[in-house]
Amino acid sequence: MARxxxxxxxxxxxxxxxxxxxxxxxxxxxMLLIRRFEEKAGQLYGMGLxxxxxxxxxxxxxxxxxxxxxxxxxxxxxxSYRDHGHMLxxxxxxxxxxAELTGREGGYSKGKGGSMHMFSREKHFYGGHGIVAAQxxxxxxxxxxxxxxxxxxxxxxxxxxxxxxxxxxxxxYNMAVLWDLPVIFVIENNQYAMGTSxxxxxxxxTLFGRGEAFGIPGEQVDGMDVLAVKAAxxxxxxxxxxxxxxxxxxxMTYRYRGHSMSDPAxxxxxxxxxxxxxxxxxxxxxxxxxxxxxxxxxxxxxxIDKDIKDIVNDSAEFAKESPEPALEELWxxxxxxxxxxxxxxxxA
Amino acid sequence: MATEILMPALSPTMEEGTLAKWLKKEGDAVKSGDIIAExxxxxxxxxxxxxxxxxxxxxxxxxxxxxxKVNTPIxxxxxxxxxxxxxxxxxxxxxxxxxxxxxxxxASAVEQVKTPEPDRSPDWPEGxxxxxxxxxxxxxxxxAEEMERDETVFLMGEEVGEYQGAYKISQGLLDKFGPRxxxxxxxxxxxFAGIGTGAALAGLRPIVxxxxxxxxxQAMDHIINSAAKTLYMSGGQMGCPIVFRGPNGAAxxxxxxxxxxxxxxxxxxxxxKVVMPYSAADAKGLMKQAIRDPNPVIFLENEILYGRxxxxxxxxxxxxxxxxxxxxxxxxxxxxISFGIGMAHSLEAADKLAQEGIEAEVIDLRTLRPIxxxxxxxxxxxTNRVVTVEEGFPxxxxxxxxxxxxxxxxxxxxxxxxxxxxxxxxxMPYAANLEKHALITPSEVVDAVKKVTYR
Numbered sequence: 001m002a003r004x005x006x007x008x009x010x011x012x013x014x015x016x017x018x019x020x021x022x023x024x025x026x027x028x029x030x031m032l033l034i035r036r037f038e039e040k041a042g043q044l045y046g047m048g049l050x051x052x053x054x055x056x057x058x059x060x061x062x063x064x065x066x067x068x069x070x071x072x073x074x075x076x077x078x079x080s081y082r083d084h085g086h087m088l089x090x091x092x093x094x095x096x097x098x099a100e101l102t103g104r105e106g107g108y109s110k111g112k113g114g115s116m117h118m119f120s121r122e123k124h125f126y127g128g129h130g131i132v133a134a135q136x137x138x139x140x141x142x143x144x145x146x147x148x149x150x151x152x153x154x155x156x157x158x159x160x161x162x163x164x165x166x167x168x169x170x171x172x173y174n175m176a177v178l179w180d181l182p183v184i185f186v187i188e189n190n191q192y193a194m195g196t197s198x199x200x201x202x203x204x205x206t207l208f209g210r211g212e213a214f215g216i217p218g219e220q221v222d223g224m225d226v227l228a229v230k231a232a233x234x235x236x237x238x239x240x241x242x243x244x245x246x247x248x249x250x251x252m253t254y255r256y257r258g259h260s261m262s263d264p265a266x267x268x269x270x271x272x273x274x275x276x277x278x279x280x281x282x283x284x285x286x287x288x289x290x291x292x293x294x295x296x297x298x299x300x301x302x303x304i305d306k307d308i309k310d311i312v313n314d315s316a317e318f319a320k321e322s323p324e325p326a327l328e329e330l331w332x333x334x335x336x337x338x339x340x341x342x343x344x345x346x347x348a
Numbered sequence: 349m350a351t352e353i354l355m356p357a358l359s360p361t362m363e364e365g366t367l368a369k370w371l372k373k374e375g376d377a378v379k380s381g382d383i384i385a386e387x388x389x390x391x392x393x394x395x396x397x398x399x400x401x402x403x404x405x406x407x408x409x410x411x412x413x414x415x416x417k418v419n420t421p422i423x424x425x426x427x428x429x430x431x432x433x434x435x436x437x438x439x440x441x442x443x444x445x446x447x448x449x450x451x452x453x454x455a456s457a458v459e460q461v462k463t464p465e466p467d468r469s470p471d472w473p474e475g476x477x478x479x480x481x482x483x484x485x486x487x488x489x490x491x492a493e494e495m496e497r498d499e500t501v502f503l504m505g506e507e508v509g510e511y512q513g514a515y516k517i518s519q520g521l522l523d524k525f526g527p528r529x530x531x532x533x534x535x536x537x538x539x540f541a542g543i544g545t546g547a548a549l550a551g552l553r554p555i556v557x558x559x560x561x562x563x564x565x566q567a568m569d570h571i572i573n574s575a576a577k578t579l580y581m582s583g584g585q586m587g588c589p590i591v592f593r594g595p596n597g598a599a600x601x602x603x604x605x606x607x608x609x610x611x612x613x614x615x616x617x618x619x620x621k622v623v624m625p626y627s628a629a630d631a632k633g634l635m636k637q638a639i640r641d642p643n644p645v646i647f648l649e650n651e652i653l654y655g656r657x658x659x660x661x662x663x664x665x666x667x668x669x670x671x672x673x674x675x676x677x678x679x680x681x682x683x684x685i686s687f688g689i690g691m692a693h694s695l696e697a698a699d700k701l702a703q704e705g706i707e708a709e710v711i712d713l714r715t716l717r718p719i720x721x722x723x724x725x726x727x728x729x730x731t732n733r734v735v736t737v738e739e740g741f742p743x744x745x746x747x748x749x750x751x752x753x754x755x756x757x758x759x760x761x762x763x764x765x766x767x768x769x770x771x772x773x774x775x776m777p778y779a780a781n782l783e784k785h786a787l788i789t790p791s792e793v794v795d796a797v798k799k800v801t802y803r
Contacts, residue, residue, distance in 0.1 A: 270383075
């Protein structure tokens with residue numbers, strides 16, 4: 001497949017020199033897992049096994065995989081309802097995520113949260129939030145806790161170009177910089193807020209630039225290039241860990257599927273989507289780097305493909321076979337009796 | 349191996365649809381991601397993409413077919429060299445599990461864990477030395493003691509630090525604990541309510557002060573959607589130990605936007621605990637309990653009560669448990685149930701009634717979630733008559749809920765309909781005479797009691 005040179009071609013060259021074969025293979029695996037997982041989720045939705053809203057991450061894989069490559073243990077992440085990719089990228093199990101999608105006992109929230117509301121204290125994944133932009137102040141709050149406790153953890157607060165027009169984002173920017181909170185605001189700019197394009201929703205289309213008004217540095221990143229994302233992530237993380245306060249990454253990306261499963265996507269042309277798939281696909285990009293650099297053979301990659309397919313099929317089987325939650329679960333988890341494990345009281 | 353392509357569900361509510369158009373014909377090669385058909389759902393016309401690769405061997409449902417049920421095989425995908433006719437239709441893929449059987453998990457929508465006997469243990473040991481203090485001082489002392497006790501407790505809000513608190517509740521706390529733990533915020537209610545909630549999810553114990561609860565409406569999304577629901581949505585993983593506190597209800601002459609009692613609003617939300625104290629002792633003991641509680645707690649104070657003095661136990665540490673009402677006055681003729689400033693009106697009414705020979709039992713609920721139903725029912729069985737008193741609006745009031753509960757659980761003990769005394773069903777007016785009329789008064793409580801006692 002012919003690839004057009006990307007706008008940020010220089011970044012690509014720069015970053016390529018200091019990436020190892022193992023890292024490239026890992027990114028390939030991680031991105032492919034998200035894509036195959038999401039395709040399977042779409043299929044299970046079509047079969048009626050997944051209900052409600054289901055927002056697929058297909059096309060945006062390089063964003064979370066690149067940024068996760070810049071994290072260390074203890075770093076936190078929080079995002080919106082388009083969250084399956086974030087969960088898989090931070091190491092949550094495909095089985096647990098898929099079983100939550102099918103609303104089963106084996107899901108991360110025991111079937112009580114669904115696609116949009118999943119969490120893992122173990123992986124420091126704080127959701128999974130269904131209200132657009134609510135995760136932005138929540139993410140700053142996670143960072144507030146780390147600063148309060150005096151550690152050097154960083155929080156990644158992901159939101160979309162749609163959420164960027166919510167007022168609470170700017171209240172949060174103001175306080176995050178006022179208090180030097182170690183939070184990276186990651187704007188996943190996939191160019192459409194549901195069916196409304198950037199052009200139809202704002203005159204201020206350089207989203208990272210809105211941080212300037214508050215004194216928050218930031219930059220735009222090619223979100224279809226996992227290496228560029230990782231490099232930008234490392235820069236942002238270094239800024240935050242050094243106690244210099246928040247940083248904004250506007251990651252330019254694209255979702256191939258509709259906003260949710262029930263989106264007929266009449267607001268953009270089929271050609272536009274196909275062009276992105278053909279020319280800018282993040283997984284194809286790494287695949288070519290691996291093959292051209294002779295880091296891997298077609299057979300090596302086929303073996304990975306098969307491996308991923310097995311993981312995804314296994315997760316789907318698990319998600320079908322896991323029982324529905326017991327009816328008693330209706331009445332549990334409304335109130336906590338004690339502080340949950342890993343809380344600050346124990347950490348402090 | 350041949351695979352069946354099934355009619356997909358393409359919206360949360362779709363059960364069947366119209367196969368509007370085939371975009372591939374039999375014999376066409378199909379790649380993953382190719383659009384093979386257009387399907388009309390209950391909402392829109394959707395493009396249907398192939399998931400698997402192969403050759404469209406046979407179309408089973410022709411275009412234009414209406415009412416095609418989800419999961420019906422609509423085509424067969426074959427591999428190179430395979431014929432669709434060789435394919436014995438496999439059993440349709442397992443559909444969604446049958447809907448949960450309609451066995452009701454509980455008799456009522458409200459989970460009723462009834463205490464068979466009300467808890468009448470004293471709140472502090474008999475003979476405890478008492479000291480006089482205002483509600484304001486009691487709240488301040490409670491926060492200071494808990495901040496001393498637990499390093500993860502901090503206070504944030506508008507003017508809580510350098511200004512010493514808009515209502516002076518946090519006076520002196522900045523000097524005592526420093527700016528790390530007494531955090532002045534900009535005027536950004538949704539923002540700092542969200543930041544506080546995030547800090548609580550990460551394990552800190554924030555006390556978020558709203559200058560008044562009227563401004564918390566801007567932060568309502570975080571209080572309800574982020575703080576109250578996350579433990580449930582995370583299957584019990586994400587506790588949110590946070591206190592949202594501030595003055596609630598009418599102050600004096602500040603009109604509609606600054607005078608509203610939110611008790612019934614918050615009390616309707618599962619996942620929240622809701623406290624509304626009247627006395628200084630309760631304000632202190634309940635505040636300390638609220639800060640220690642591992643759940644989001646709404647702590648509704650009252651500006652008019654801040655300056656009132658009460659006897660408070662002179663103890664190094666005491667808390668008052670949630671869900672334990674206080675019988676502020678014993679009586680046999682009627683039960684008056686109230687909370688917060690409604691208690692002031694209720695007690696005044698009880699005094700007047702006593703002069704006329706009517707002995708009212710006055711119950712201070714203290715917490716509205718959980719509610720001490722046992723104490724209420726116990727009292728109703730004794731007096732057979734009930735009046736509820738609150739400042740909030742009449743529709744969907746706490747009194748409405750209590751009336752329903754009493755009717756369901758103690759109908760045979762009632763000798764009169766329950767009367768709900770509430771604020772009037774109007775936005776709070778500014779004019780002094782109108783405002784007085786809009787609020788609940790002791791004489792209205794007296795009248796209601798006379799009605800239910802047929803005097």
